[in-house]
Amino acid sequence: MHQWWRDAVLYQVYPRSFTDSDGDGVGDLPGLTARLDHVAALGVDGIWLSPFYPSPWTDGGYDVSDFRDVDPSLGTLADFEAMVRAAHKRRLKVMIDIVPNHTSLEHPWFRAALEAAPGSPERDLYVFRDGKGPGGELPPTDWRSTFGGSAWTRVPDGQWYLHMFAPEQPDLNWDHPRVREEFRGILRFWADRGVDGFRIDVAYAMTKDLAEPLRELTPVEGGRFEDIEANPDHPLLDRPEVHEVHRDWRRVADSYDPPRAMVGEVWLPSERRVLYTRPDELHQAFNFDFLKAPWDADAYRTVIDSSLADAHRVGTVPTWVIGNHDVVRPVSVLGLPAGTDLRAWLLSDGHDPEPDPEQGQRRARALALLELALPGSAYIYQGEELGLPEVADLPAAALEDPRWDNSDHTDKGRDGCRVPLPWNPDGPSFGFGLAGSWLPQPAWWGRYSVSTQAQERGSMLRLYQAALSLRPDCRADEEVHWDPDLNRGPVLAFWRGGYVLVLVNTGTEPVPLPEGEVMVASAPLPGAELPGEAAVWLHREP
Numbered sequence: 001m002h003q004w005w006r007d008a009v010l011y012q013v014y015p016r017s018f019t020d021s022d023g024d025g026v027g028d029l030p031g032l033t034a035r036l037d038h039v040a041a042l043g044v045d046g047i048w049l050s051p052f053y054p055s056p057w058t059d060g061g062y063d064v065s066d067f068r069d070v071d072p073s074l075g076t077l078a079d080f081e082a083m084v085r086a087a088h089k090r091r092l093k094v095m096i097d098i099v100p101n102h103t104s105l106e107h108p109w110f111r112a113a114l115e116a117a118p119g120s121p122e123r124d125l126y127v128f129r130d131g132k133g134p135g136g137e138l139p140p141t142d143w144r145s146t147f148g149g150s151a152w153t154r155v156p157d158g159q160w161y162l163h164m165f166a167p168e169q170p171d172l173n174w175d176h177p178r179v180r181e182e183f184r185g186i187l188r189f190w191a192d193r194g195v196d197g198f199r200i201d202v203a204y205a206m207t208k209d210l211a212e213p214l215r216e217l218t219p220v221e222g223g224r225f226e227d228i229e230a231n232p233d234h235p236l237l238d239r240p241e242v243h244e245v246h247r248d249w250r251r252v253a254d255s256y257d258p259p260r261a262m263v264g265e266v267w268l269p270s271e272r273r274v275l276y277t278r279p280d281e282l283h284q285a286f287n288f289d290f291l292k293a294p295w296d297a298d299a300y301r302t303v304i305d306s307s308l309a310d311a312h313r314v315g316t317v318p319t320w321v322i323g324n325h326d327v328v329r330p331v332s333v334l335g336l337p338a339g340t341d342l343r344a345w346l347l348s349d350g351h352d353p354e355p356d357p358e359q360g361q362r363r364a365r366a367l368a369l370l371e372l373a374l375p376g377s378a379y380i381y382q383g384e385e386l387g388l389p390e391v392a393d394l395p396a397a398a399l400e401d402p403r404w405d406n407s408d409h410t411d412k413g414r415d416g417c418r419v420p421l422p423w424n425p426d427g428p429s430f431g432f433g434l435a436g437s438w439l440p441q442p443a444w445w446g447r448y449s450v451s452t453q454a455q456e457r458g459s460m461l462r463l464y465q466a467a468l469s470l471r472p473d474c475r476a477d478e479e480v481h482w483d484p485d486l487n488r489g490p491v492l493a494f495w496r497g498g499y500v501l502v503l504v505n506t507g508t509e510p511v512p513l514p515e516g517e518v519m520v521a522s523a524p525l526p527g528a529e530l531p532g533e534a535a536v537w538l539h540r541e542p
Helices: 029-034 036-042 077-089 108-115 177-191 224-230 242-254 270-277 288-292 297-313 330-334 342-347 357-373 402-406 450-454 460-474
Strands: 009-013 046-049 093-098 152-154 160-162 197-200 261-264 319-321 377-381 491-496 500-505 517-521 534-539
Touching: 009 036, 029 036, 029 077, 036 077, 036 460, 046 197, 077 093, 093 177, 177 242, 197 242, 242 261, 242 270, 270 297, 288 297, 288 319, 297 491, 330 357, 357 460, 357 491, 357 500, 357 534, 450 460, 460 500, 460 517, 460 534
Parallel strands: 009 046, 009 377, 046 093, 093 197, 197 261, 319 377
Antiparallel strands: 152 160, 491 500, 500 534, 517 534
């Protein structure tokens, strides 16, 4: 039986920034339903929704108050069910985010924990500990939050609770059987409503080594990936016990007909990430090696070969992503000098260094053709099909990402890639809604609008539509067959589907173009040459 996720293209929707149907400045589920024709016309196989649950929105919806409902600002449960029906009518699969590491402060469990005494069953659902020092005034350990500052916050009775992310996101205790049973029920709740799959947030950070005494960590400046490097037996990340959770969830997913698919967010080196996709665990894990690869042919070759080998070793296929709601948009990254410190760049409002927008667009167009030609599944973040750049100069007063305040204003965060989409070239919110938008859109936003690009030959939108319409021609197998004569230097050259030759020129100088019928190209092809920073799919006999 064909497993749809093995070669699917999923379109990630950040609901608050997609379409606002009621004029409150916030995107919602009815707005998404009304725009599903755009998604279907793009040619993707399904959508993945970032969280839409009831939330205080401290961390963009990843602080969940109720895992079985819809936030009133985004609609109702009936609106969600209507959206699923509308998506399925258009033959679009629906994948949703599951956030298992933590809840919000407003979750009934955490409210009950605060009202209960230390050592109570209510507190045992989270990670509460006594502090160190006189009167327990110091945190239990030196653990640092991913968003900056201590990973511990003190409550009025003197105990401390653990939060790997913002203080408003208390970590659950995954050693507790009630937590495990709750999430089995959450998966079933949404699967029963027609959801086809789940994206598991920080899938490697749920179970923890909480044996006393709690272990200290080697301090490392940076994010959680660097912490793994410095602390290979990390008490909070990539614990062996987490794999049993995913095996348990796989049994839930497989109990449905058809089985529900699961993809994990796993920021780990490839040799550890692949363990999450063994045959009885998650179906896939996001391949962030590809996202982080520099614009360099050798780097791409290495990532492609290692990703395919790792996936085949456990019987799955790779995923390919070039952006998402947590990273600087690829058009901007590709227009910056290699090695640019993106955090510092955002703090300069995107001016130090100045990006080359034309180079960014050229490379992003070519990279899209590379991504969509590779075997496995691809995930497109909303706006990538429009070539949207990062809005790097959002004013400080508009920032909502908790990283901004928790880092003492040294990390501007992720809001710049979450600015609401432009649908029209003008209007109060460029067609996003009837009024303004929850994040300010720049004055030049309209030039990237859907309606503008739909009418523009050679636009990024039409390039994505063309490539996605031709992608079935690349699905004959799950291998990349490198061309021994053409695949060298700055040129990536491989065969897909038996008769599709894919060429990507990462250099700046044109290279000879072999014979063949042009199926789709990222740039005009003057004469018989492939320009620098361009890609083409050719139909020809091998």
